[in-house]
Amino acid sequence: MELSNLQRYKSLLLEKQRELSPVRDLVPAAGGWEGDVIDQANADAEAELQIRMQETDAQLLEAIEEALASMEDGTYGICSNCNRVIPKARLEAVPWTRFCRACMEALEVDSCQGSQEQVA
Numbered sequence: 050m051e052l053s054n055l056q057r058y059k060s061l062l063l064e065k066q067r068e069l070s071p072v073r074d075l076v077p078a079a080g081g082w083e084g085d086v087i088d089q090a091n092a093d094a095e096a097e098l099q100i101r102m103q104e105t106d107a108q109l110l111e112a113i114e115e116a117l118a119s120m121e122d123g124t125y126g127i128c129s130n131c132n133r134v135i136p137k138a139r140l141e142a143v144p145w146t147r148f149c150r151a152c153m154e155a156l157e158v159d160s161c162q163g164s165q166e167q168v169a
């Protein structure tokens with residue numbers, strides 16, 4: 050991959066990393082406000098949603114770190130599954146991806162089947 054492209058994806062990754070960084074203090078401190086039972090129920094639901102989102106953010110942050118590491122060892126932009134070059138359009142949209150679209154879809158189908166088996 051050309052260095053100029055690599056630098057572009059790197060800046061995209063770093064930008065996203067900053068956006069997701071837990072250093073931000075967007076989440077207000079717990080407690081300190083009073084509300085009725087319904088408000089409290091809503092607050093609990095909000096907190097639960099926030100936790101789920103943070104899990105996703107943590108996974109995304111991990112993927113971003115892996116992508117940055119793969120830039121260091123020169124494997125960035127190559128599908129971890131089939132070793133083909135990931136199209137630029139895909140890297141532009143999801144610069145932290147490790148898989149080409151075909152492999153991603155195949156893996157998603159696999160993981161869906163896997164979870165169904167666990168449920169059954």
Ligand SMILES: [Zn+2]
Nearest residue numbers: 128131149152
């Ligand atoms: Zn692939």
